[in-house]
Amino acid sequence: MNKYDVVVIGSGPGGYIAAIRCAQLGMKTAIIEKYDTLGGTCLNVGCIPSKALLDSSEHYHNAAHSFEKHGIGVSGLSVDFSAMIARKAGVVKQTTDGINFLMKKNKIDVYHGHGSFESRNTIAIAKTDGKTDKIEADKVIIATGSKPASLPFITIDKKRIITSTEALSLDKLPKSMIVLGGGVIGCELGSVYARLGTEVTIVEYMDNLIPTMDADLGKDLQRSLKKMGMKMQLSTKVTAVKATTKQVTLTAENKKGESIEMKADYCLVSVGRKPYTDKLGLDNVGIELNERGQIPVNEKLETKVAGIYAIGDVIQGAMLAHKAEEEGVFVAETMAGQHPHVNYLLIPGVVYTWPEVASVGYTEAQLKEKGTAYKTGKFPFMASGRARASMDTDGFVKVLADAGTDEILGVHMIGPRAADMIAEAVVAMEYRASAEDIGRMSHAHPTYTEAFKDACLAASENRALNI
Amino acid sequence: MSIQLKVPSVGESVTEVTLSKWLVADGDYVEIDQSICEFESDKATLEFPAEKAGRISFKVEEGSDLKIGDVIAELDTDAKAPAKKAVEKEVVSATKETAKTGSKEGSEEQKTNIEKRSSTNDTYAKNHPSPAAQKLAAENHVPLAKINGSGKDGRITKADVLQAVKDGVSASGAVEMMKRNSREEKAEKVSKLRKTIARRLVSVKNETAMLTTFNEADMSAIMELRTKYKVAFEKKHGVGLGFMSFFVRAVSNALEEFPAVNAYWNEDQVIYHDYVDISIAVSTPRGLVVPVLRNAESMSMAGIELGIKELAAKGREGTLGLEEMEGGTFTITNGGVFGSLMSTPIINAPQSAILGMHKIQERPVAMNGQVVIRPMMYLALSYDHRIIDGKESVSFLVRVKEQLENPQQLLFGKDPVDILLDM
Numbered sequence: 001m002n003k004y005d006v007v008v009i010g011s012g013p014g015g016y017i018a019a020i021r022c023a024q025l026g027m028k029t030a031i032i033e034k035y036d037t038l039g040g041t042c043l044n045v046g047c048i049p050s051k052a053l054l055d056s057s058e059h060y061h062n063a064a065h066s067f068e069k070h071g072i073g074v075s076g077l078s079v080d081f082s083a084m085i086a087r088k089a090g091v092v093k094q095t096t097d098g099i100n101f102l103m104k105k106n107k108i109d110v111y112h113g114h115g116s117f118e119s120r121n122t123i124a125i126a127k128t129d130g131k132t133d134k135i136e137a138d139k140v141i142i143a144t145g146s147k148p149a150s151l152p153f154i155t156i157d158k159k160r161i162i163t164s165t166e167a168l169s170l171d172k173l174p175k176s177m178i179v180l181g182g183g184v185i186g187c188e189l190g191s192v193y194a195r196l197g198t199e200v201t202i203v204e205y206m207d208n209l210i211p212t213m214d215a216d217l218g219k220d221l222q223r224s225l226k227k228m229g230m231k232m233q234l235s236t237k238v239t240a241v242k243a244t245t246k247q248v249t250l251t252a253e254n255k256k257g258e259s260i261e262m263k264a265d266y267c268l269v270s271v272g273r274k275p276y277t278d279k280l281g282l283d284n285v286g287i288e289l290n291e292r293g294q295i296p297v298n299e300k301l302e303t304k305v306a307g308i309y310a311i312g313d314v315i316q317g318a319m320l321a322h323k324a325e326e327e328g329v330f331v332a333e334t335m336a337g338q339h340p341h342v343n344y345l346l347i348p349g350v351v352y353t354w355p356e357v358a359s360v361g362y363t364e365a366q367l368k369e370k371g372t373a374y375k376t377g378k379f380p381f382m383a384s385g386r387a388r389a390s391m392d393t394d395g396f397v398k399v400l401a402d403a404g405t406d407e408i409l410g411v412h413m414i415g416p417r418a419a420d421m422i423a424e425a426v427v428a429m430e431y432r433a434s435a436e437d438i439g440r441m442s443h444a445h446p447t448y449t450e451a452f453k454d455a456c457l458a459a460s461e462n463r464a465l466n467i
Numbered sequence: 468m469s470i471q472l473k474v475p476s477v478g479e480s481v482t483e484v485t486l487s488k489w490l491v492a493d494g495d496y497v498e499i500d501q502s503i504c505e506f507e508s509d510k511a512t513l514e515f516p517a518e519k520a521g522r523i524s525f526k527v528e529e530g531s532d533l534k535i536g537d538v539i540a541e542l543d544t545d546a547k548a549p550a551k552k553a554v555e556k557e558v559v560s561a562t563k564e565t566a567k568t569g570s571k572e573g574s575e576e577q578k579t580n581i582e583k584r585s586s587t588n589d590t591y592a593k594n595h596p597s598p599a600a601q602k603l604a605a606e607n608h609v610p611l612a613k614i615n616g617s618g619k620d621g622r623i624t625k626a627d628v629l630q631a632v633k634d635g636v637s638a639s640g641a642v643e644m645m646k647r648n649s650r651e652e653k654a655e656k657v658s659k660l661r662k663t664i665a666r667r668l669v670s671v672k673n674e675t676a677m678l679t680t681f682n683e684a685d686m687s688a689i690m691e692l693r694t695k696y697k698v699a700f701e702k703k704h705g706v707g708l709g710f711m712s713f714f715v716r717a718v719s720n721a722l723e724e725f726p727a728v729n730a731y732w733n734e735d736q737v738i739y740h741d742y743v744d745i746s747i748a749v750s751t752p753r754g755l756v757v758p759v760l761r762n763a764e765s766m767s768m769a770g771i772e773l774g775i776k777e778l779a780a781k782g783r784e785g786t787l788g789l790e791e792m793e794g795g796t797f798t799i800t801n802g803g804v805f806g807s808l809m810s811t812p813i814i815n816a817p818q819s820a821i822l823g824m825h826k827i828q829e830r831p832v833a834m835n836g837q838v839v840i841r842p843m844m845y846l847a848l849s850y851d852h853r854i855i856d857g858k859e860s861v862s863f864l865v866r867v868k869e870q871l872e873n874p875q876q877l878l879f880g881k882d883p884v885d886i887l888l889d890m
Contacts, residue, residue, distance in 0.1 A: 339605035341598065405591045431622060432592045 002109070004030045006335065007123050007137035009115040009280070012040020014312030014324025015143030016099055021332035022141075023106035030135060031108055032115035032125055037092075038099040040145050041313075042321040045165040048095050050185075052088040053168065053192045054352050061195035061228075066391060079196050081173040088168065111135070116281035120305060124281070139307045141331055142295060143324065144280060146273040146313035153240060154180075154269060160243035161267045164189060174198050176264035178250050180238060182209040184351050186270035187221065191353045194230045201231040201262060203238060203252060210351055214363040214412040216398060221414055224355055224394045236260075241267050275314045292316075301331050309335075323347045346426050350419040355381075355395040358422035361410035361429055364400060373403035377435060377459025379451045381415045383467040386446035392416035397455040399435055406434035406460055417448050424452060435460035470519060472540045474506065474533050477789065481508045485659050486531050486539060490514070493525045496548055504539065509663030511756070511789055515539075522546035530656070593621035596628070603628040609636050660754055671816045675732070676852035679811040682864045684871040686827050686842045689713050692874055704769035710824075711747070712771040713877065714799060717870040718822060719743045719764040720880030722797060725863045727855045729796045731817040737854055746795030746815055747775060749782040750804075756782045757815060759795040799824065809845045819854045822867070823847035 005027035008019045015031060016038060022029045037044055063074050103110050111133060113125035123140065125133040148163035150156055158166050167189050175198060179190040182204030194200040202209070202225075208218035209225075209232070222232060235255040242249050248267040254260050275293045282289070285305050290296050295303055295310040302309050309331045312324030326342045333340040351357035367374050380396040381387040395415030401408050411425035428438055438456035443449050450466070458464040474484055487507040491497055502514040503523060517523070521544035527533065594616050596604060600623045604611055609631050616623040657665075671677065693708050700708040722729040722743050731738040743764040746757045758778040763771065781787045798815040803826040812823040823846070830843045848864045855863075870876045879886050 338602065340602050341605075343598070407591060430598060431618075432595045434590075434592075437619070 001134050001136050003136040004028050006139045008141045008143055010143035010145055011038040012145045013042045013321040014328045017325045018141050018328030018332050019108050020106050021329045023108050025336040029108045032111045034114045037096040039096045043095050045168055047321055049088045049092050049168045050188055052091045056084045057192045057195040058354055116279055117284045120285050139335055142310040143312050144276050144314050146319055147276045149272045149274040150269050157243055160248045161241055163269055167268050174265040178262055178264040178267045180267055180269050181271040187351055187353050194228055203233045203236050205237055207235045213359050217357050217412055217414050220395055221357055273319050300334050301327055346429055348422045348426055355415045356418040357414045358418040359412040360422055360425050375401045375403050375459050377455045379455035379464055381451055384451050386448050397451045399455040399459040401435040401459040406436055407432055408435055421449055468544050470542050471538045472542055474535050474537045476535050477508050484508045484533055489529050496522050507659045509659045519544050590620045594623055596623040599625040600628045607632045668813055671814050677814055677849055678852055679847050679849045680860050680864055682846045682868050684844050684846055684868045686844050688872055688874050690842055706772045706776055709772055711775050712768040715745055715763050715771045716877045717867045721863050721866040725859050727859055728820045728863050730819050730854055732854050740796045744794050744796045746798040748800040749779050751782045758787055758791050810847055812849050814849055820850040
């Protein structure tokens with residue numbers, strides 16, 4: 001039986017990063033992946049493929065709607081949907097191959113098959129050919145991630161009633177689609193199809209899109225998506241989703257309590273994700289899940305069994321690739337006797353719609369609940385020269401700063417390239433910058449990032465310079 | 468309007484204080500309740516808050532001895548607060564700097580403001596470490612408070628921690644450079660607190676008939692008990708199970724049995740107490756303080772640990788009130804934490820006895836004709852022979868020892884089997 005210092009179960013962004021960091025720190029490391037390709041949800045059926053399709057659909061949408069204003073005439077414009085899906089598949093292959101290379105480079109042994117605990121130190125790997133490998137582990141990192149969640153009365157048939165996984169590989173462009181759940185995944189995949197001409201309706205139980213983020217963001221995103229042609233049914237409680245071979249019928253109760261019915265080619269169920277621990281053999285080591293199906297861990301991300309750690313979607317906290325990565329590094333370094341730290345407040349949240357949405361730190365609702373006195377500075381992209389030049393004037397940057405100390409407590413933005421711009425806010429907050437500090441740093445002109453500077457000036461002393 | 472700030476009454480029997488330190492600069496604008504100076508009495512040091520907001524002008528200098536009611540400063544309550552409420556605390560050096568540079572452009576006030584804003588002394592960000600600095604500091608056991616952050620507004624950079632590690636800064640204090648052949652002398656004013664301590668100690672030595680009796684206790688039973696219940700106790704009560712709770716309990720039980728040890732000598736009376744208020748000597752950065760754990764005889768073990776933890780924390784932060792240090796019918800002092808093996812503590816007047824705890828050390832002891840190694844602690848009881856007879860003091864200490872060696876006796880003060888059989 002092969003023996004390892006560390007065995008990582010799951011090769012998503014949490015798992016493979018943890019494995020690399022372990023290897024860098026001199027541990028003999030193995031990683032187990034049940035699918036044929038490495039990279040987990042993020043690389044195969046999540047972040048990367050959805051961004052590939054988001055970009056393709058955005059190019060099309062711009063060609064169809066903005067080029068004319070730029071003075072570019074286009075005729076014979078069409079969508080080759082299968083070519084789009086093929087390009088996406090190519091991007092995924094390139095990226096997952098990249099992980100194979102990284103494993104080789106760091107001398108990490110890769111096992112394909114379903115990993116499970118046989119005992120505290122023995123991991124069984126059930127391979128697709130029916131055989132089982134066994135390896136011995138001194139320490140184990142559980143990084144098995146999550147699966148799309150559903151509602152109790154919905155049967156996902158993967159043909160008409162689908163999850164994000166299927167939505168990334170449809171064979172034909174649908175005419176209509178109901179997106180059940182207006183969270184991050186629903187808004188992103190809904191955008192892909194709406195831009196390509198599908199009639200998309202988002203049905204959401206809460207009264208706002210992306211309801212976990214600052215409320216202003218959801219409202220503004222709603223406006224932008226409606227402008228693009230998406231329909232919204234908010235404050236709507238779905239009661240049934242039924243599928244025939246050709247279409248789906250969704251019945252729901254709207255805000256006024258009336259029963260409504262909708263029909264579409266597909267229903268994308270994007271109501272969240274749930275931790276994935278099926279057949280992991282947790283019973284054999286005495287680990288019990290909490291009521292949310294998560295693996296309980298202490299502040300060192302160690303489970304109740306010493307030497308078995310868990311990271312990413314399978315434990316508490318935001319289900320984000322970059323959160324899992326931070327935890328992967330944290331656990332590897334902790335095992336090596338170092339004292340790393342993860343600042344959970346400063347893990348940014350991002351939605352890759354257009355305009356993009358990004359935020360970090362406390363929301364206004366959280367500050368109110370904490371009873372913190374704060375100041376608000378808001379700067380609309382309409383007032384940004386760079387945004388006007390590119391005709392991306394939707395959205396704003398909002399900065400929340402402590403009323404007494406001027407320290408930045410939260411940054412919430414919706415607008416062009418917000419997903420990239422949020423990094424500046426993370427750095428600022430990690431160093432506990434005041435709003436005025438940012439207001440006194442030179443930002444290149446003309447850039448979108450000037451909007452962050454101006455919002456900081458507005459928060460600090462209500463003295464934005466460009467509005 | 469201008470109001471006078473006077474030395475407040477800080478407790479009975481305190482007639483004189485020293486203004487040991489101004490916490491603001493002359494001419495500063497102070498906020499209501501902002502601490503403006505530190506008074507030191509013979510009992511404690513305390514901060515003095517401003518009763519109103521306004522511009523302060525000093526009437527006395529740092530280090531002055533003052534009577535209760537003396538005017539220390541005047542406050543101009545009509546003065547305007549600086550245009551932008553200073554985010555940072557007032558910084559003496561910054562304001563002085565401003566005065567020097569004068570003001571050719573802009574008003575003095577604006578300038579002051581700018582100076583304060585750019586001062587690197589104490590914003591909320593002072594000593595906030597960068598992520599890399601935080602990790603490096605944790606791994607090298609460098610306390611962030613001991614690093615002088617060189618980053619903006621005193622932030623700690625990675626380079627700061629690297630330098631601190633190189634300089635050998637550690638939790639126990641900055642490594643002192645060896646001074647060789649220095650023959651310098653330094654005169655330091657004796658503080659009020661120190662003077663009072665000195666006067667009291669000498670008077671106790673002169674005016675009581677103090678002597679010390681010794682015993683020793685085998686600590687293995689308590690150590691075993693602590694190891695076994697440490698985790699569960701902490702989980703349940705949120706406080707560690709230390710040695711002090713065992714000693715406080717043992718002493719409380721023994722004091723009820725020997726009331727003279729818990730009594731005061733008062734001229735021609737002996738005052739007995741039917742409660743046990745234990746003074747606990749705590750070493751703090753400002754010196755030794757002796758806060759009181761009240762009604763210790765009625766407290767649970769967790770209650771004792773929590774009470775001591777709170778008093779010790781207040782002692783370290785310097786927030787102990789006078790009333791928390793007054794009274795006390797018996798004192799426990801633990802020289803063991805500094806490594807003392809044996810001592811003759813001095814009574815905390817007007818109390819009549821004090822128990823000294825010491826270092827637990829493995830020693831060979833004879834037991835049932837065998838030499839065995841046991842964790843032993845010497846116990847010392849200094850007492851006032853005017854009140855307490857030799858038999859009582861020795862018996863008291865033996866009772867304490869017996870309970871420590873047989874923790875089951877701590878429950879009722881004697882062997883539970885004796886209680887059961889009514890013997």
